[in-house]
Each structure stands twice: as structure tokens, then as C-alpha cells.
Amino acid sequence: MTATATPPGAPLDSRAQAAARARRLLLGQHVLLLIALILLGTYFTSRLDFFLTSQNVLTILRFSAVTFIVATGFTLVLIGGGLDLSIGSGMAVVGVTAGKLFEAGVPLVLAFVLGVVVGVAIGFVNGFIVTRFRINPLIATLAMLFVLLGVAFIITDGRSTQLRDDGFRFARENVGGVPVPVFFLIAVAVLSVVLLHTTKAGRHLFAVGGNPDAARQAAMNVDRFRLGMYTVAGLYTGIAGVLLASDLGAIAPNSARNWELYVATAVFLGGASLTGGRGSVVGTFIGVVFVSALDNGLVQMAVRPQIVLIVVGAAMILAVAFDQRPKGGFR
Amino acid sequence: MTAVVPEDPTTEMSGWPQRLRDLVFSGKLTWVTLGAVIVAEFVIFSIAAPRFLSTTNLLNTGRATAVLMIVATGATFGLISGALDISGASVMALSGTIGTQIVIAGYPASLAILAAIASGFGAGLVNGFVVVKLRVNPLVATLGMLGIALGLAFIVDGGSGIAGNLRQTTDGAYGVMKNDLVGIPLPLVFAVLFAAAGWVLLAKTRFGLYAYAVGGNASAGRSVALPVDRLRMMYLVFSGACAATGGWVLSSTLGGSGAASVPGTLILTVVTAVILGGVGLMGGTGTMGGTILGVIVLGVLENGMTLAGWPTFYQYVVEGLLLLLAVGLEAVRTGGYR
């Protein structure tokens, strides 16, 4: 939308300004989301005795891990003013590649590494299409969603097969009672926080997403930067895809379908915005835990999984509405 | 009196790059390209699959493409007005499921059809409310609706994803789309009429003109006192109603449907058709004629690839690449995303 005239009805009188400041305080530090998470936890605990047991919390974290990793890549791209809808299909391609290679006798570690490399390559292709051909990332990655889904099916000839190998299924193990994916979660979270908040590249990411024109005027090569951004996001897709394949213990081309909705919900809940320049690893983490806890609690309350779909869809809309409306929102 | 001499925008530059750019810019290229693609498809598929050119197969292609045409009509209005509605496939699923379940419950078919289409109105109203009142980007709003409508569809059909009893609904008016009219599949007849009506609505009425106005410059629309919010709402409702109509036609053709009867990939096909047809991603441009050609390209492609024995998932790849090609052309036309 080209906003030209001052939008009517978007005044910032003092009361609205105070409210905006309050909102920034709450949302900016994720206090509101945390309160929602606590309320949700309290509700589930009151209905399910075992909800807050360490066992169940670890289960929630375990299921959060893969989502969190791919959601963090998604967040980086959003902060940089891009969008990547191909994550689910990308993870599928990564997973089936690793699985097929392993099945064909490639050593386990090499198979996983090659899977991650495929993820990086996918990210590079996304970035290349967006920056070189100047295609809107929404459509570019929507197209990639289907291209990659097709590729995943072609690699597997449309079939899912089990891989009963303990090595391949390392993500199902526990170390010291803690599920392996949780370690990945922690490692990725720490590295991402460092990347985003302490490095120059991290600062540039916010600049490029918040105001690409200003970044260009400051002599930044925005295109090259974005190419790198998508490639790094591909690394996250690669790690998440490998973990998911290991957790499933199968070569499953449709393993990550419709993940986009869950991931987008978590990330928007965590305060990132479609318009770029905003988002954080911590926010995304809380968002992911929120969605996973919601899923976990509802399923354990024997609510049909379809209702989760409805709740998640509505939660995403509300998260974006609450976040965007004070700033005028979509016009 | 001084007079401003109009600049001719086409004479500023010269040489073949400029001529090519003009051709792309004029939008004529879309039509020429799509025409050429359709011809190419016919040549390739009639060689790859001898049965392709038979009347029966062409009518079958028409039957199979009818739903896409109907949903794409709504999406064209939505996108021209500036809203990419990606909830279509889920709304179709919801509509077909509601219609089917009402027939199974023993109510008259007319009620079932009405309720099915009303569900699309409902979904469109919610989308419109979220966009206009909550000021959420239409992409996010309809992505949310994609989850909500699909979830509702599963709830309505009892979670099975398929219709409870397909055979019960094969009779009666609900399943009318299984029939032919003087040898032509009824869905094809219906879709042709539907697209023609869409064409007239878009090109000849205020409703159509305002879609371009709102999509082209919403803030100017407010300045000249167009009811921008109400209009945006209407185009989303129209889009939802079209998707629901498509959902009913599919359900009727199948003789009843459930939440899983509509492939989620259908939305890719819809978006690809509309953008192939020249509707700009940022709103304000496009025609029904272009969308119709886009739909034909994809309908023929799916049929031809199936006849040639290529599995469905190859179609995902080809369609995805086609979509990239289509937006690539648009990017040339508009300078592209920055």
C-alpha cells in the first residue's frame, strides 16, 4: 500500500500515546505474552494434574525444539524485511535427503551434514530468487513451498518409510533425563541471541528490515545482505529438518506440512512484524512454547486436534491485530 | 493560455530493451504469452498422450478445471482490491462439508447449497472484519482463516476428513453437478457462466472499478470519499463466497465431500492462475480475461501431465516454477520488489 495522505483516524493523542507506551513496555519485553502463557499453564494445570510435572514440561520443550529452531530462522528473515513460507517443505526435503542418503549407506553423520547443507542451499536459492529476480518474497517462497514439496515427493517417490536405526533416531534419546532436542534448542537459542544482539550483522539486519532505503543510502549492499540472511535461515531449516527426521525416525515427505501456520503464529506472538525491523529470539521462544503448550494441553484434554487449528489461527490474527493496530495497522 | 504538452511515455527510450519493456508493461504480453503457452501445451500433450485431444478428455478437463475457475474469479477481485486471500481452499472444504452434512442429515438440498455458500460469506465477513476493523494485513488474516475454516470443516464432518456417507448424497439436487447438459459437463457450463458474470462485474460496473481504485490507492480512495473499508470488506466477502461456491461445485461433483476432499495445494493453483493472468501482487491491476487464460493454462497442464502419466507431485514443481515465472514477468513490469 502506498500511504500518501495522512491517514485519517490515526491520531496519536496523548491518551493513545500513553497506551502505546504501555503496550510497548508490555509487548516489547514480552510481559504480556508471558502472562498469557502463565494463565494458559494455570488453566491446564487446574484441569490436568500432570500438566506442570517436569516430565510434561520436558515433553513440551522437546516438541518445541524443532519448531523453535525453524521459527528462529523465520524470525531472522522477518526482521530483515523478508518472508519465508517454504520452511515446512524445506524441512521435508532436508529430512528425506538425509534419510535417503543414510538408507543408501552413507555414514550417519555425513548424511545429516549433507541434509543440513541441502537446507543451506535451499535458503540460498530463496534469497537468490528474491534479490536477483526481484520477486516478492511472499510469492517466491510460496512457489518454493510447492516446488520443494514436489521435490520431497519425487525423492521418495511419494512414499513414507520407517528408518529403524537408533543412531538415526538420536533425537529420541535422553541425556541426563533431558531429551536431546532440548540441547539443540538451547544451543541454537544462545547462538542466535549472540548473532542477533551482539554482532554487527545482527544490527544491520534490523536496519535493513526497518528501512531498506536508508540502509541503501548508507551504502549497504542490501541485496547481498538479504541473500546471506536467507542462506542463514536455510541453515536453521537444515538443522530443524534433520532433527525432525531423526525424531520421526522415518523418511516422510509430508512430515512438515502446514507448519507455516504454527511457526508464523509463534513468531507473530513473539512480537516480530510482517513489515520488518522487529522481532527477537526470546519473543519467538516464548511464542513457540506458548503454541506447543496450547497444543499439548488441548490434546491432553482430549480436545480434537482440529480445534487446535482453529485456536492457533485465531491466536495469530489476534496477536498481529494487537501488535499492529496501535501503529495504525494495515491501511 | 499555456498548455502542457502531454509526454508520450513510450518514446522516452529506444532500442529493443525498451521495446521489450513496453511490451511487458502494456500487459499485452501476458495475453500473448499465455496464448502461446496454451498452444504449446496442446502440442506437447497431444504428442505425449494420444488421448489428450479427444472430445471426452477436453470435456473432462473442463469439468476438472471448473472449480479452479470459480475460486480464481473471487481471488481476482480480492487481489485487485489489494487482498491476497489464501483461505480459499479451506473455505471450499468448509463449504462442501457443511453442504454434505446437511444433506446427510436429511434436510433439503436447497438448504444445503444455501448453507454451504453462506459459510463462505461468513468466512469472508470475518476476514473483512479482521482486515478492516482490526487492521491486520490480509495475508495474515486469511492465513488465520485458512486454519480456522479447515478446523471447522473437520469438526463438521466429525473429524474423519471424508464425508460420512458419500452415496446418500449422490441423489437429488445437491449432486446436480454430476450431470451433463447436452453432453457438456454441468460444472463446465456453470463455471463459464460464472466467469462471464465475473468479467462483466469487474469490467463494467462500479463494483469492479472500485476494486481497482481501492487496490491502486486506498488513501486516495478515502480522500475522494469512497467507503474504502466497506468496499474492502465486500471484496473479501465476494472472494469467500466464490470459494464457497467452488466448494459446493466440487462437493456436488464428488457426490459429497469432507474436510480432506480439497487438497491444500489448490490455493497455489488459484494464486498461480490469477498471477499468471496478470493480476499484480500489490493490487490495482489485472483482468478477468487474464485470469481465465491463467486458469486454462493450469487446467490443461494438470490434465495433460496426468494423462502423460506424471505423478501429481511433479505438478507441484511445474506449478511452482510457473508461478515464479509469472511473478518474474510482473517484477520486470513493475520494477520488482526492493
Next chain:
Amino acid sequence: MNEHASPNGNGSSRAPLLQLRGICRSFGHVRAVHEVDVDLQRNEILGIVGDNGAGKSTLMKIIAGTVSPDSGRILMNGEPVEITTAQDSRRLGIEMIYQDLALFDNLDVAANVFIGREPTRGLPSLLGFLERRRMHREAAALLERLNIMIGSTRLPVGVLSGGQRQMVAIARAVAFEENNHILLMDEPSAALGATESATVTELIRDIRGDGLSIMIISHRIPEVLDLADRVMVMKRGEHVATLDARSTSVEECVNLIVAGAPAATGQA
């Protein structure tokens, strides 16, 4: 076009056409418009000058209904009127030409001229069939009457030059002059070169002869003094003075704009 009941009809003909009384509007801590009173007489051109951010555009948007005042009253022909939306002001015969022109680049010239008021046939309102041929015919006649040279009314506005765009916006504002009484113009020549801007000035003089009252914001003070009957000076949201355009000078205006008061000569 059909005759509408004119607001001139029954109001007292002695009261000014438009009166603003005590208009205030703040954006957060910024007092964009503060306690402004203005009268606009029939068939008058009122110039508005002032620094950037003085509140000129905001004042105009309040009259046009796209910004709502925090307080104050608006009267037409001495009668209080309610203007809360752009539709309201249009109904009262007020047209505004925005600084950004509010044109639709993707629509052709005729559609831009008629937007929101297209002649239709058949079904009512939104579903009515556009009388495109009539729109082109009437738009072409309008452009000709206003001496505006644009190759074809079928050109999309996006391909026109800055001056042509400005004139399309003016043509749109005066297209329905049977109903129009007041024309508001926000810096109509700001983005134009010298010749283009002269053409626009000429055009404004022309349409004034048609019985319109015009309020015009401009930074080009000589141009305003030349065109307007009276000049209103605004500073930091306040109406600091109104000058007779014939008896004032550019210097006096500039002093008022800068200092908010006549140049201090020998203060006690």
C-alpha cells in the same frame, strides 16, 4: 447532472459562505490548529500562508472532513453543519485538492475525474453499469473547457506529467460545479515547474469566474497575493492575521510568517 437543492437556497444570504469558529486540533503534544476563526465569503479567493507545520493542511482537512477537530464549530451560510467524513463535505459542496493529489495512477483520466460519482445505468448503486462512453465524452469536454491539454482521457494517470496530474485533480474537483461551492487547494503548484505552475494559476483564475469560493495554501507568496482577495497567515497552529491582498506586500507577509506579528518598529 441533475439539480440538487442548493445550501444557498434558504440560509441568510448575508452570513459568510463558510465560518470556522474556535477550531482546535492536536496530535499528541503538537497543537496543529489552535482556536482558529476564519470566514470565507462567496466568490472569494482566500490565500493561506505560513511556515511548514503551521497547521494549514490540517485546517483544510478539517473542512474537508478527513481530519476531525477536537473542538470548534463550522457554519455554512450561518447555519451550523456537521462535517465528520469526506462524504459529508462533498455533500455540502466542498471539494478538496490534496497536496498528494489523491489520484489513482492505475485508472484512466476519465475514471479519475468521475471517481465516486460515475454515471451508471440499469441496476442501482454498486452494481450499476458504468456509462464509460459518456464518462470519456464528458471528461474530454471538461478538459477542453478548462483548456487542459491531455492526449486522451483513456491514458492512465500514472503516465502523465506532474502538471497534467495537478490539472486532472483540479478538473475532478470542479467537475460537478453545479453542486460545488467551496474549493480547497493544498499547495497546488508546489511540485511544479515555472510554466506548469503558471498554467495552473491561470486555471484557478478561470474557475473562479464560475462562482466558486476558493481557499488556497501556497508557499509562493507573490503568487498568492496576485491570485487571492485576502490572505490568512498561520503560525504554530494559530491564525495570526488576515491581510487584504491588494494593500499588503510580500515583506509584510513574510514578517508575519516568521515573527507571528508585524515587524516590530520601535517598541517602547
